[in-house]
Amino acid sequence: xxxxxxxxxxxxxxxxxxxxxxxxxxxxxxxxxxxxxxxxxxxxxxxxxxxxxxxxxxxxxxxxxxxxxxxxxxxxxxxxxxxxxxxxxxxxxxxxxxxxxxxxxxxxxxxxxxxxxxxxxxxxxxxxxxxxxxxxxxxxx
Numbered sequence: 065x066x067x068x069x070x071x072x073x074x075x076x077x078x079x080x081x082x083x084x085x086x087x088x089x090x091x092x093x094x095x096x097x098x099x100x101x102x103x104x105x106x107x108x109x110x111x112x113x114x115x116x117x118x119x120x121x122x123x124x125x126x127x128x129x130x131x132x133x134x135x136x137x138x139x140x141x142x143x144x145x146x147x148x149x150x151x152x153x154x155x156x157x158x159x160x161x162x163x164x165x166x167x168x169x170x171x172x173x174x175x176x177x178x179x180x181x182x183x184x185x186x187x188x189x190x191x192x193x194x195x196x197x198x199x200x201x202x203x204x205x
Contacts, residue, residue, distance in 0.1 A: 065165045067122045071198060072101050074162040074173070075126065078151060080144065092127050096189055100127040104195060116204035119171075123197040132181065132190040145179020145194045152196065164200060172199040 068089055076087050082097040092100040106123035113119075126148065130141050152173050155161065161170035179194040 065163075067164060067168070067198065067200070068101065068103060068124070070162040070164050070170075071122070071124060071173075075099070075101060078148065080147060080151075092129055092191060094129065094185065094187075094189065096130045098129045101125070102127060106197070110199070118202050118204075119199065120202055121197050121199050123176075123195065125193045125195050127182070128179075128192045129189060130192060131188055132184055133188040138181070141181075141190075141192050142179055145175075145192060148179070148194065149175035162198060167203045168200050169202075170198060170200045173197070174199075 072087055072089055075081075081087070081099065085097045085099060086093075088098065088100040090100070090102050092098060092102075102125045104123040104125055106121060108120055108122075109118050110121050111119040128141065128144065131137050132141070152175050156172045156174060161173055164170055174197060176195045176197060179192055182191045182193040184190040
C-alpha cells in the first residue's frame, strides 16, 4: 500500500465528511461536494540513522470543492477545516494514525496551517485547501 493510499483510507474515516462524497487522489472535480488529497513538494527524508532507518515526511494538501455563494457558507467551509485540523491533532495524540505498509510506521499526522480558499470559480463554487503532513519511520531496506 502506498503512503498516499493509506492517507486516503485514513481521511475517509473522518466523520464530518459529506456521506458518499468522493475523496479523490491528485484530482478535484468542479461540482460540490468533493474532496481530494494531493501530494505536495517537500523533503522526503528528514533524518537517517546509523542503522539506515529513516524518519520521513509526506506533505499533502486536503482539498474541498464547495459552494461559496455567501459569507455564512464560506465561514462554514473554513470551520470545516478548523475542525479537521483539530481532528488530526486529537488522532495523533490518541495514537490513531494511518496504517502503512510493512516497514513503515506512522508517527504523526498534522495540519500545517489553516484552511483557505484556494480558487473561486464563476459558478459560486470554490476549492478550499489545508496543507498537512504525515511523519513516519521506515526501517532500512
